[in-house]
Amino acid sequence: xxxxxxxxxxxxEAMVEFTRVERQKGEALYIRGLGGDTSNCAISAARQxxxxxxxxxxxxxxxGNVAMDIWSKEGIDVSNISINPGSPTGIYFIEPAPEGRxxxxxxxxSAASEMTLTSDARALLSGEVILHLSAISQAISVTAxxxxxxxxxxxxxxxxxxxxxxx
Numbered sequence: 001x002x003x004x005x006x007x008x009x010x011x012x013e014a015m016v017e018f019t020r021v022e023r024q025k026g027e028a029l030y031i032r033g034l035g036g037d038t039s040n041c042a043i044s045a046a047r048q049x050x051x052x053x054x055x056x057x058x059x060x061x062x063x064g065n066v067a068m069d070i071w072s073k074e075g076i077d078v079s080n081i082s083i084n085p086g087s088p089t090g091i092y093f094i095e096p097a098p099e100g101r102x103x104x105x106x107x108x109x110s111a112a113s114e115m116t117l118t119s120d121a122r123a124l125l126s127g128e129v130i131l132h133l134s135a136i137s138q139a140i141s142v143t144a145x146x147x148x149x150x151x152x153x154x155x156x157x158x159x160x161x162x163x164x165x166x167x
Contacts, residue, residue, distance in 0.1 A: 007129045008045050011055035011151055012038030012137035013112035013144070015090040015105070016063040034070045035092065037134045037165050046075045053077035053124060055151070057115040063089035064111065080121045084111035113141035117150055125154040132163040 014036035023029040034043075039054065046052045054076050058064030060083050067089060071078050090107035107113065117125070125131065131151055138145040155162060 007127065008042070008050050008052045008132060009055060009124060009129045010038040010042035010045075010052065010132040011115075011148065012036060012134045013090065013107070013110070013115075013140055014039035014054075014056055014058075014067055015092050015107060015110075015112075016066050017092050017094060019094040020096065030093070032066070034067055036136075037167060038132060038137060039067075039071070041132050041163075041165070042071070042076050043074050051077075053080060055080050055115070055117070055121050055124075057082040057084050057087075057111040059083075059087050059089040059111045060085040061089055063091055080118065080124060082111075082115065082118065084114060087111040087114055107140060110140070112137070112144065114143050116143060116147050117154075121151075122154060125151055125160070126158045128158065128160055129155060130161045130163055131155040132165070134165040134167055136165075136167050 014034060017033045017035040018030040020028050020030050042052050042054045054071055058067050058081060068078055087109055090110035090112055092103055092105045095102045133148055138148045152162060
């Protein structure tokens with residue numbers, strides 16, 4: 001990331017999503033995508049030309065690879081995303097329902113729930129950045145919450161700005 005520009009750093013939990021669509025009567029098809037409010041923000045900002053980095057952790061699994069590939073193709077700096085070989089990447093399923101959509105999450109013990117700030121991530125947050133966080137990421141574990149608070153403190157100490165999604 002160019003240290004002379006305002007940079008956006010999004011931090012949080014992303015999950016691979018599977019959305020059910022009906023292909024034919026009684027035949028379900030699941031479309032794979034990437035979800036998570038902070039990931040969506042990172043992708044949207046990068047598509048608009050912003051200089052974006054993402055902070056998170058993914059598993060050393062096929063879903064972590066999917067997430068890393070999508071972020072990389074979108075031009076997001078993924079150098080501060082840790083690969084956790086002992087924990088899976090979270091996934092969720094979206095089912096259409098009369099009242100909207102139903103979600104089923106598989107995130108307990110996910111890599112993102114164990115995210116911490118590396119020394120490189122701390123250095124990134126010590127620059128003049130806009131940090132985007134989500135309440136969801138803070139709610140998934142004590143470790144993620146503490147890492148989020150640490151990130152907020154670093155950004156505030158260094159004159160950065162905070163963007164916060166209460167979800």
